Amino acid sequence: MNKSLLISSVLHLILIIITAMSLPFLAKKPIDLPPIVSVELIQITDKTNIPFAPKAKKTIEKIKEKEKKLVSEQAPPKKVKKIKPDSVPMPEDKVKKVEKIKEDKQNPEKIDNEVKQVSEFEKKELFDPNNIAALIDKSKIETSETNKKTDKVTQDQQKNLENTGLSLSEEDALKAQIFGCWSIPLGLPYNENLLVRIKLQLNPDGTVSQSEILDHARMNKPGQGFYKVLAESALRAVKLCQPLRVPTTGYERWKELQLNFDAREMLEG
């Protein structure tokens, strides 16, 4: 009796231990797989639009040098060097200095230093509108000079763009605009080769000065009714979209543009 009780209790104990050992396995959470992140690979262009590095380095250095020159034009250091720090400043010298400053009104820093020593009346004279206008004129000249220099930099970029077309964002902006304007004739067959190519001559503001269907002869051929309908819808889209969203710069690059209208993707559904 005791023996069987002992065996039973031992077996029960084993059963409890096994259960206790195995249960945590059951309680284990399934492996959390990280969510799948879909990655879309976009083919950009074979050639970069950024100018070739050594060239860019040279042009940047050139700009830096010219900038230095510009700074020296604004504040000629030679004049500063002429002042002897050891010499005792005489009242006459001071007056001469002020006169010099009056003559050389292009240097604001110097004016600032001397303002403390001149009267309110003189202060007004220093900030007279003609001088400001002169300053603005000068700054305009400077900016135009720097623009010319930056133009030189973008010329290299343009050469690259001429080969590669519009940048991705420029092309996307134009596409998005025309997508909205083009009412696709839904009756067209999706399984026929219907590609309408339109060559546009554009004005700098994006308006179309001339549009030409490249396969114009096909429009009036018998049995090409679908092509004619597609071509007309494409022309309507171009007219409706005017002015086109073209880049603000590089007119020479996009003054002639070809749009290829292909509705197959949409018609197939």
Place this chain on the structure above:
Amino acid sequence: MKRIFIIILFLILPAKAFALIEVDITRGNLNPLPIAVSPLSIDENSRQNFQKILKKKNIGIEISAVVEKNLKTSGLFNPLNKDAFLQEPDIANLKPRFEDWNLIKAQALITGKVNFVDDKLRVEFRLWDVLAGKEMMALAFTTVPNNWRRVGHIITDKVYERLTGEKGYFDTRIIYVAEEGPKTRRVKKLAIMDQDGENNKFLTLGNELVLTPRFNPTSQMVTYLSYFRNLPRVYLLDIETGMQEVVGDFPGMTFAPRFSPDGKKIIMSFAKDGNSDIYTMDLENRIVEKITNHPSIDTSPSYSPDGKYICFNSDRSGYQQIYIMKKDGSNVKRISFGRGLYGTPVWSPRGDLIAFTKLHKGKFYIGVMRTDGSGERLLTENFYQEAPSWSPNGRVLIFYRETKTNDKGEGFSAKLWSIDLTGYNERLVTTPTDASDPSWSSLLSN
């Protein structure tokens, strides 16, 4: 050598100089095209004459209203509100001021005039491209005044074709089974109407049960099934003359007689010796030919538009599915592989798609698939709907839909509906009574 080099140089250099920036436009919008339908102008004398004959105050406005309604129901056009029009109809017909029409965002404009000439109705109309500022089309029709609605439909067909590239479907008729009375004692009559629900006429009295009327693709003939002394009988009916002819009595269950594309044969299924197979009957010599020979149930045959193939449904795989075969019954191939049961396949007049009814998880769908079974698209889902029939241009489907009855058996109705291939333009086709089993005719003006 030097010459060759120069030639090569000449060939390369221009290519570089004319390197155009190309932009591919592969997407557009599917919004309906804004179109202005100016009322057709009419002189006072003609207006009074037509008022006497047709009891319509201004037939020019009535015709343009038909055109406008047709264009709107197509789902492809957005006719603009007439209140916004700045130009009077008579002036617009002579020379539209495109700036005015551009202002209200119209991309196309329809103008025209109506005249009373020798007791006849003469209609001129013009279609204008507002953005390009040019005339796209100008046509004139002369007909009897009573045909004024058809003139509206023909104008719509021409405009539709010019702007979408495919033939229209407006100058067409629909034959259907008109149903009246409680569900248990339904009176079924053959009825015909214009595609817009107007000019409804009953062709039979309702003494006998009529089923599955189908138009001949080439002429205004109809074949249908009627029960005579509880035996199914196939009839031919000439719509123009009203002449009716018995094609033959068939034993057992007979289904859905349908014309071949040339109109010379009828294809149908009937049960012989307990087995349903597909048969054709030559209408000239009345010879019946068995097309399928299989122990399964083969029904609902429909020819391809070139007459070389037949699609049908069969349960030979264990479930009802769609099959295609050559016109002699050879080369049977299953094309539907989706879940659920497929039935009533109908080949599109364009030849590219097959419409079908699908039953899946207690719901009925109307859908289309390519002729190889690929690209299945379900256009509409409902409690009960079936029997799609194609518009002659293969763009719109008409079918019928039944509503659920309540516990007392009330609330049942059967109505005709149309849907286009986009699946978005679903419309109720108004009929004076309940309706089922519609069939769309070919263009009347062809």
